Amino acid sequence: MYLYTLRSVSSLLGFMVSGLVLTACGGGGGGTGGGSSSTTESPVPQKTFQRQIPLAGDSFTYQHQVKDDKGLSWTYYSTEIYWNPYRNATGSLSILNDKLPKTGYFFAGTNTSATFSYSSYYDANGAEILFSPRSASVLPCSFAQPYQTAQSPYTVGQSWDVNAVLGCNSGSAVSTYKTVRDTGNVAAVEDVTVAAGKFTALKEVMTLKEVTNRTTPSANVAETSKDLSRTCWRDTISGQYVKCVATGFDADFQSATPGGSKNLSISSELIGRLNISNAGVKVLPRFAGRWSLTIGADTRTNFIEIDQNGVVSKVFELSAGGLTTDATTQLLNASVSNEGDLSFTLSTPAANGINGMNGSFSGKLDTVVSGSGTLKLSNGYTGTWKMTRL
Structure with missing residues (x-):
């Protein structure tokens, strides 16, 4: 989908200042004679900084x-x-x-x-x-x-x-x-x-x-x-x-x-x-925002939202393996770790599933724009999921 940024390797760059070059001008004599002398300060080169070209994924x-x-x-x-x-x-x-x-x-x-x-x-x-x-x-x-x-x-x-x-x-x-x-x-x-x-x-x-x-x-x-x-x-x-x-x-x-x-x-x-x-x-806030979630080959877009502390909330409706979610579905123990490890459990009332249905999602956000994992339902269904940034 999207991948992006500038290389952020920082190093301390010092200033380079040239030394002073002294020149003497004699008025009919040497440097120790009665003539006048002067010093000329050479221009100090302006320090420049060249930015590095960004690399995809920074x-x-x-x-x-x-x-x-x-x-x-x-x-x-x-x-x-x-x-x-x-x-x-x-x-x-x-x-x-x-x-x-x-x-x-x-x-x-x-x-x-x-x-x-x-x-x-x-x-x-x-x-x-x-x-x-x-x-x-x-x-x-x-x-x-x-x-x-x-x-x-x-x-x-x-x-x-x-x-x-x-x-x-x-x-x-x-x-x-x-x-x-x-x-x-x-x-x-x-x-x-x-x-x-x-x-x-x-x-x-x-x-x-x-x-x-x-x-x-x-x-x-x-x-x-x-x-x-x-x-x-x-x-x-x-x-x-x-x-x-x-x-x-x-x-x-x-x-x-x-x-x-x-x-x-x-x-x-x-x-x-x-x-x-x-x-x-x-930092955890790198994952903050709204993501799209797809289950298996289903092309419908579902939504997951992650806050700055890695807490996950759902704003989606999905159907997979007998599990159907709606506004009554509970999302339990949902979180993302600083390494991108993601897990949460969906719990639906009996009216929306087969005698009530639980589903556990686990996987990893391996970049700040994508992730994948597995879905396991209490009826034995196992599938895969993918997430991408919106």
């Missing part, structure tokens, strides 16, 4: 904390993962050789269990060129020009002023979904320690203004959806942000208090990272 997991000025707060999680970057593609796919697809999965950990996902494409310099919110009704969406902020190779002093228009296809027409003004600069290189490790990072100071266009029954209305001041730290190796803090207005978060403010403080931190060999910093 993933990054974040915790985001939001507070408004009424004292309310939200916590949510996201995992970003890169998939096949079309290296050495031929034919019509050759145009995608330098594109780096990335898919993100979001899960709200407090106040709501809402989930959604998106897909983006990036060029080799890290510029976002396509954005597809999979929950949107108009797809796909793409920027009229690459959304390029800091660009690899990175240097202190880089700046940007992005005016980006995101348009979405709706049938044969393309409508503006949002406009973005992003200005900022790379202010410094600093060592940053977060839950996922220690990184040498670019400190980026920026402002973001975003206007979303929404359609009402009577008219198209443009509303300010973001007006934020942000400081972020970007890993010099992966090019991935490891920490961000922001303040300002963000319409994506609505206060639960009637008339409550959307003036917020937002902090984001990298809490987990894995490379394609499944090595790195493992």
